[in-house]
Amino acid sequence: MSHIVVIGAGQAGSSLVAKLRKDGFDGEITLIGAENHLPYQRPPLSKAYLLGEMELERLFLRPESFYVENNITLRLGSAVTAIDTEAQTVTLEDEVIGYDQLALTTGSDPRRLPGAIGGDLAGVFVVRGLGDVDAMAPHVTTGKRALIVGGGYIGLEAAAVCAKRGVDVTLVEMGDRILQRVAATETSDYFRTLHGEHGVTILEGTGLERLEGDAGQVTGAVLSDGSRVDVDFVVVGVGITPGTQLAELAGLELDNGIKTDAQGRTSDPSIWSAGDCASFPYKGGRIRLESVPNAIDQAEVVAQNMMGAGKDYVATPWFWSDQYDVKLQIAGLNTGFDNVVTRAGEGRTTSFWYYKGDELVAVDAMNDPRAYMVGKRLIDMGKTADKSVVADPAADLKPLLKA
Structure with a gap:
């Protein structure tokens, strides 16, 4: 029976194993995490959880019963010390586990x-x-x-x-x-x-x-x-570095993270990677995205490809940040922008639209979910937005989607 081992029990790792079972993989699955806790969501840690507004159990991405019912072996509190790519094994502190396919969802480490x-x-x-x-x-x-x-x-x-x-x-x-x-x-x-x-x-x-x-x-x-x-x-809070230590020890190619092809496969055809630790092709270049949406979407595509789907991962970057009573939503990547259009609203509501020439590349929307939604859809569709319409707070943005 085929055995898939996933190292890294965070958002990407949990999403990957769940997708494998959802799409019908019936082999063995082992999810290995260094922490003793069930896979949990990180964004609320420094906000709702620290403020005492969210209990520990609500942080967990899935209850323990999910892993039991889906026959997913959890190895928590277990540090992987080595990967042998020839023997196709991973070494924990107290045992060696064989794999047919391996996924590295090792996240990132704070500086x-x-x-x-x-x-x-x-x-x-x-x-x-x-x-x-x-x-x-x-x-x-x-x-x-x-x-x-x-x-x-x-x-x-x-x-x-x-x-x-x-x-x-x-x-x-x-x-x-x-x-x-x-x-x-x-x-x-x-x-x-x-x-x-x-x-x-x-x-x-x-x-x-x-x-x-x-x-x-x-x-x-x-x-x-x-x-x-x-x-x-x-x-x-001075940034993070991708979790590449195991990949490097295993001799995998690195490039600002664990280097993968468009489908999430590393330089070793039996090893895949997703999440904060993985760098992948994007618009003629290569990027690594540090976000929950990317961790989920990329991991799910990798799960499909581990089952033979042959599907390229096409990232649609988006992010968010909560500060006081302001929710910032970011669509796209502002790399290379050369001008910004401001769409003013009432009170704390506003949005900044990033352009490279006349091409819309990103939107920062503060307490303005409508601007974010329209901007994200335009960027995902490869469309731009008339600057005069964007700058006019009285103008309806929705017609831009049909332009």
């Missing part, structure tokens, strides 16, 4: 501060896994002082949650502006204002020189401008 600048002090956290958030939660209380390192979406979301819990928040971004690598100036300005209204101090063009501590506990931070900030804890 951490080096110990040389105090990154190993107690009270310094990243936001990635359940253990990270559980360790941080007791510190996120009224009157505490937090330093957020990094002005990307992870850092801003952490700042929003801390501020809502009454924490005195300072955020440092070494770039010229927050969101510099992922958004236009207009979006940066929007969220800088939003956070300022909630009492968050944002210092742009400012890096972290070093952390200071007392008895191993962080107590302060010296910034690149020479100033010092007293802190009770630190949240590091």
